[in-house]
Amino acid sequence: MTGRTRRTGATATGEVLAGVRSLGYRTDLALLTLGGSTLEQRDDHVLVRTPDNPLHWWGNFLLLPRPPAAEETGRWLDRFAAEIPDATHVAFGVDGTDGQVTDLRGMTAAGLHVEAARVLTATAVHQPPHPNQSADFRRLAGDDDWAQLVDLRLACNDDRDPVAYREFCERKAASNRRLVDAGHGAWFGAFEDGRLRTGMGLLRASEGLARFQSVETHPDARGRGLAGTLVHHVSRYGLDELGARTLVMVTDPDYSAIRIYRSVGFVDTESQLQAERPPAR
Numbered sequence: 402m403t404g405r406t407r408r409t410g411a412t413a414t415g416e417v418l419a420g421v422r423s424l425g426y427r428t429d430l431a432l433l434t435l436g437g438s439t440l441e442q443r444d445d446h447v448l449v450r451t452p453d454n455p456l457h458w459w460g461n462f463l464l465l466p467r468p469p470a471a472e473e474t475g476r477w478l479d480r481f482a483a484e485i486p487d488a489t490h491v492a493f494g495v496d497g498t499d500g501q502v503t504d505l506r507g508m509t510a511a512g513l514h515v516e517a518a519r520v521l522t523a524t525a526v527h528q529p530p531h532p533n534q535s536a537d538f539r540r541l542a543g544d545d546d547w548a549q550l551v552d553l554r555l556a557c558n559d560d561r562d563p564v565a566y567r568e569f570c571e572r573k574a575a576s577n578r579r580l581v582d583a584g585h586g587a588w589f590g591a592f593e594d595g596r597l598r599t600g601m602g603l604l605r606a607s608e609g610l611a612r613f614q615s616v617e618t619h620p621d622a623r624g625r626g627l628a629g630t631l632v633h634h635v636s637r638y639g640l641d642e643l644g645a646r647t648l649v650m651v652t653d654p655d656y657s658a659i660r661i662y663r664s665v666g667f668v669d670t671e672s673q674l675q676a677e678r679p680p681a682r
Contacts, residue, residue, distance in 0.1 A: 471507030500674030529629030
């Protein structure tokens with residue numbers, strides 16, 4: 402592993418994206434670069450850094466071209482520590498379209514959490530079987546809406562360190578708001594009595610391709626048809642206003658909401674293989 406850096410800049414970024422086979426990671430990296438992250442093509446991996454948000458695990462990671470052999474795990478952990486020395490987490494993505502958890506046995510044995518997320522796509526959508534007729538479905542507008550988005554993320558991830566995770570959420574919300582203000586897409590919410598119950602974003606990743614971001618429903622508001630109705634609403638925005646031909650969503654295969662996305666027209670397309678170890682608490 403020489404780790405030699407190839408040239409950087411807009412042209413090199415385009416070359417990096419063109420070389421990524423995974424639709425999930427290609428859209429991830431495209432949106433990260435829009436938000437200020439940097440990509441550096443090494444001989445044997447892509448280094449992803451987000452200088453203004455070191456707490457963003459999946460903005461500071463190594464993307465490997467293929468699953469490493471189990472005996473290579475220690476060397477990759479050393480490489481991560483050398484490439485991102487200020488990180489308190491560990492995160493590896495693996496390029497490809499059909500990865501399985503068993504492909505990363507070595508990382509599992511080293512204590513990392515390994516997941517093969519589902520990449521769903523849609524070129525057309527329809528209403529969910531039981532649409533919600535009472536909530537207010539609209540774009541986020543103003544400081545209070547964006548502050549509520551931070552609170553929603555905290556409520557949906559209450560197992561995280563509350564101080565560090567709030568800081569991450571606030572930085573991520575600020576970055577997403579800048580992308581929206583710059584015309585790259587929009588963030589939407591389902592509101593009940595003025596309270597944000599479900600939130601999600603949709604951003605243009607490239608010509609004809611749009612990627613959903615952070616689809617979350619407050620634990621106290623699930624089972625009311627909010628997520629399915631909002632996914633349909635936002636999908637229509639992507640197809641009609643953003644000019645997307647394909648909508649992309651990445652989700653945990655064991656997350657119950659995956660059936661909601663399928664119910665409005667999304668289909669399973671790829672798997673996205675990743676391994677992570679959170680900071681010690």
